[in-house]
Amino acid sequence: MIDPxxxxxxxxxxxxxxxxxISSEGxxxxxxxxxxxxxxxxxxxxxxxLHLGTMMSVIWYFRNDLxxxxxxxxxxxxxxxxxxxxxxxxxxxxxxIFKTYWVSFTTNLVIPADLLFTIIVGSLLIxxxxxxxxxxxxxxxxxxxxxxxxxxxxxxxxxxxxxPGISRSGMTITFLLIIGIMHKDAFKIxxxxxxxxxxxxxxxxxxxxxxxxxxxxMTVGNVFFPFPLLVFSIFLTAIIGILMMDLLLKMKKMPYxxxxxxxxxxxxxxxxxxxxxxxVSA
Numbered sequence: 001m002i003d004p005x006x007x008x009x010x011x012x013x014x015x016x017x018x019x020x021x022i023s024s025e026g027x028x029x030x031x032x033x034x035x036x037x038x039x040x041x042x043x044x045x046x047x048x049x050l051h052l053g054t055m056m057s058v059i060w061y062f063r064n065d066l067x068x069x070x071x072x073x074x075x076x077x078x079x080x081x082x083x084x085x086x087x088x089x090x091x092x093x094x095x096x097i098f099k100t101y102w103v104s105f106t107t108n109l110v111i112p113a114d115l116l117f118t119i120i121v122g123s124l125l126i127x128x129x130x131x132x133x134x135x136x137x138x139x140x141x142x143x144x145x146x147x148x149x150x151x152x153x154x155x156x157x158x159x160x161x162x163x164p165g166i167s168r169s170g171m172t173i174t175f176l177l178i179i180g181i182m183h184k185d186a187f188k189i190x191x192x193x194x195x196x197x198x199x200x201x202x203x204x205x206x207x208x209x210x211x212x213x214x215x216x217x218m219t220v221g222n223v224f225f226p227f228p229l230l231v232f233s234i235f236l237t238a239i240i241g242i243l244m245m246d247l248l249l250k251m252k253k254m255p256y257x258x259x260x261x262x263x264x265x266x267x268x269x270x271x272x273x274x275x276x277x278x279x280v281s282a
Contacts, residue, residue: 015240053237086155125264
């Protein structure tokens with residue numbers, strides 16, 4: 001069962017790293033696999049639910065922009081719709097393939113499934129870092145200049161982040177910087193398009209029945225999450241997410257590529273270290 005300390009740590013983890021290019025889904029999944037012993041599919045499901053907190057932080061932080069979309073036709077609304085279509089085109093097949101074939105693929109492997117999962121997450125983080133190295137220093141285009149074609153391709157890039165280890169924010173911000181969008185506007189677009197992406201991912205998870213819900217809480221894999229702690233962790237994630245977004249929007253360019261490459265390599269090395277410790281102590 002998830003305890004209060006674990007709920008706080010998960011909220012801190014998600015609220016901070018969701019906006020960094022290190023894949024919060026991948027890192028949270030590794031935490032659940034390593035510390036709580038969840039299988040990889042259940043870990044991804046539980047990590048997804050904490051994204052509801054960061055989605056709430058985006059809605060609150062950009063509430064005026066969202067109200068403007070409702071009041072009148074806005075170019076940002078069109079960008080969000082087209083991006084969502086592109087995201088579904090890549091994300092849905094990736095999720096279905098991962099959930100359908102992961103267990104059968106890892107059944108007869110020489111290395112344990114959790115070590116393989118760690119290696120994949122770390123490798124995809126390194127790949128994200130290599131992609132981030134291609135970004136331009138500073139664009140000059142504003143948010144409203146994103147074309148329909150660019151919005152669709154932005155959605156395709158976001159959908160690839162359905163793979164645990166590929167950073168959604170890293171993929172989307174890098175794409176926007178490459179096409180010349182200003183740094184602050186790139187962050188803003190990336191934050192806004194995460195709203196329908198998280199809602200869609202949650203709905204897909206409901207349809208795939210990756211968890212069980214009763215009157216007292218939610219069970220994912222072999223871990224029970226009481227409703228009070230679930231609500232608490234989601235709201236705490238939202239508060240931390242708001243503070244983190246505000247910080248990032250005020251900062252200048254950060255060395256995300258080096259950060260991601262280092263984090264990816266460290267993930268793989270720690271995965272092997274935990275594996276060898278387990279083998280020696282067995």
